[in-house]
Amino acid sequence: MESTAPQSPAGLRTSPTWLLNQAAAHATRLLSDGFAAHDLRGYHYRLLAALAEDGPASQADLGRRCGIDRSDVVAAVNDLAGRGLVVRAPDPADRRRNVISLTDAGADEAHRMGDTVGRVQNDLLAPLSTAERDQLTRLLSRLLEHHARR
Amino acid sequence: MESTAPQSPAGLRTSPTWLLNQAAAHATRLLSDGFAAHDLRGYHYRLLAALAEDGPASQADLGRRCGIDRSDVVAAVNDLAGRGLVVRAPDPADRRRNVISLTDAGADEAHRMGDTVGRVQNDLLAPLSTAERDQLTRLLSRLLEHHARR
DNA sequence: TTCTGAACGTTGGTGGCACCAACGTTGGCG
DNA sequence: CGCCAACGTTGGTGCCACCAACGTTCAGAA
Numbered sequence: 014m015e016s017t018a019p020q021s022p023a024g025l026r027t028s029p030t031w032l033l034n035q036a037a038a039h040a041t042r043l044l045s046d047g048f049a050a051h052d053l054r055g056y057h058y059r060l061l062a063a064l065a066e067d068g069p070a071s072q073a074d075l076g077r078r079c080g081i082d083r084s085d086v087v088a089a090v091n092d093l094a095g096r097g098l099v100v101r102a103p104d105p106a107d108r109r110r111n112v113i114s115l116t117d118a119g120a121d122e123a124h125r126m127g128d129t130v131g132r133v134q135n136d137l138l139a140p141l142s143t144a145e146r147d148q149l150t151r152l153l154s155r156l157l158e159h160h161a162r163r
Numbered sequence: 164m165e166s167t168a169p170q171s172p173a174g175l176r177t178s179p180t181w182l183l184n185q186a187a188a189h190a191t192r193l194l195s196d197g198f199a200a201h202d203l204r205g206y207h208y209r210l211l212a213a214l215a216e217d218g219p220a221s222q223a224d225l226g227r228r229c230g231i232d233r234s235d236v237v238a239a240v241n242d243l244a245g246r247g248l249v250v251r252a253p254d255p256a257d258r259r260r261n262v263i264s265l266t267d268a269g270a271d272e273a274h275r276m277g278d279t280v281g282r283v284q285n286d287l288l289a290p291l292s293t294a295e296r297d298q299l300t301r302l303l304s305r306l307l308e309h310h311a312r313r
Numbered sequence: 314t315t316c317t318g319a320a321c322g323t324t325g326g327t328g329g330c331a332c333c334a335a336c337g338t339t340g341g342c343g
Numbered sequence: 344c345g346c347c348a349a350c351g352t353t354g355g356t357g358c359c360a361c362c363a364a365c366g367t368t369c370a371g372a373a
Contacts, residue, residue, distance in 0.1 A: 026304075027300065027304075028280065028284065029190075029284060029287070029288060029296065029299060029300055029303070030190045030193075030194060030280065030283065030284055030287060032300060032303035032304060032307060033183070033186055033187045033190050033303065034187050034190060034191060035230065035303075035307055036183055036187070036303050036306050036307055037183045037184045037186070037187030037188075038187075038230075038359085038360080039306075039307070039310055040179075040180045040183050040184060041184060041329090041330090041360095042360090043180075044180060045329080054328090054329065054330090055329075055330075056329085056330080071350080071351095072350080072351065073349075073350060073351080080185065080188075080331090081330090081331085082330095082331065082332060082333085083350080083351070083352085084332085084333085084351085084352070084353075084354085085330080085331075085332085086351090087351065087352055087353085088352095107339080107340070107349095107350085108338080108339060108340085108350095109338065109339045109340065109349065109350040109351075110339095110349090110350060110351080111350085111351070130178065130180065133180065134178065134179060134180055137179070137180060137306070137310075138179060138306070139309065140305050140306060140308075140309035141302065141305065141306065145302060145305075146179065148298060148302065149179060149299070149302045149303075150177065150179055150182060152291065152295060152298065152299045152302075153179070153182035153183065153185075153186050153299075154176075154177075154182060155290050155291065155295075156186050156189075156287070156288070156290060156291065157182065157185055157186055157189070158290075159289065159290035160189055160287075188330085188331080191331095191358085191359090192331090195357095195358080204357090204358065204359090205358075205359075206358085206359080221321080221322095222321080222322065223320075223321060223322080230360095231359090231360085232359095232360065232361060232362085233321080233322070233323085234322085234323070234324075234325085234361085234362085235359080235360075235361085236322090237322065237323055237324085257320095257321085257368080257369070258321095258367080258368055258369085259320065259321040259322075259367065259368045259369065260320090260321060260322080260368095261321085261322070
């Protein structure tokens with residue numbers, strides 16, 4: 014009767030939502046550890062990655078692209094600007110907007126964080142073959158694409 | 164230049180960790196909505212499910228099985244006990260422990276929440292065939308099993 | 314048997330992520 | 344011109360995950 018094998022209940026263990034959440038939680042933990050070395054968090058990475066890839070953008074646009082609420086973008090951009098990784102400038106063409114741009118330091122940081130994410134990803138997906146990783150990616154993409162309201 | 168298609172940056176969109184988190188976030192949102200009808204949250208469901216499946220257990224055991232911190236188990240069990248869904252009794256065989264048991268009402272609620280989760284799951288996995296769902300489940304299981312240090 | 318270390322339940326606190334309501338400003342359109 | 348929508352910002356909420364500390368209780372070693 015000694016439970017040396019606690020294990021989650023089968024009803025949960027075989028439930029995709031549970032598995033999804035557990036896997037995501039694990040990924041988040043690994044990512045957080047990785048990001049900690051940069052003294053930044055997930056929100057920061059998403060923003061930097063978006064800027065590095067698509068160039069300067071307004072805060073609202075960044076929020077939409079990264080799935081971050083406008084109000085949270087404000088705080089994250091504050092952090093990044095305070096660190097000199099991005100610059101916030103009023104948009105001359107639309108005075109409601111700010112244009113957020115990467116600084117050189119920001120571009121460097123984005124690159125470094127990309128490396129970190131790559132390493133974490135390898136760690137996370139270690140047990141899967143390349144084909145299986147693609148499979149997983151495809152399945153998740155289909156899922157998200159379907160629930161694409163947003 | 165009008166962005167009618169914001170879309171996440173490709174670097175994120177193809178990254179398994181990003182996909183995992185987005186999919187999990189979506190699942191969590193659906194689950195939360197479902198749980199809201201029961202006026203309960205994820206922690207509560209996990210505990211009820213574990214109790215329904217494996218019978219009475221100590222709080223520490225529940226925490227290990229459900230991946231919930233001991234301190235959080237305390238609060239969740241308080242809620243459940245306050246609602247009359249579980250009973251907390253000292254373990255006569257080990258006075259350090261409490262034995263948590265489902266009440267009849269708790270068993271009912273566990274069953275109803277199970278139905279809710281099933282419905283949410285169908286909704287979430289709607290775009291995937293049965294074979295694909297199995298595939299996804301298997302891949303995620305492998306992932307979690309591998310990182311089974313806990 | 315006594316000592317020591319571990320496990321347990323509990324309290325209280327932290328941080329990240331996601332989300333919402335409200336406000337004043339600005340822009341576009343009827 | 345007047346209205347509505349979008350923008351940035353402030354402030355707040357909730358869930359989940361996690362950590363440190365404490366006193367109690369148990370079990371194994373000295």
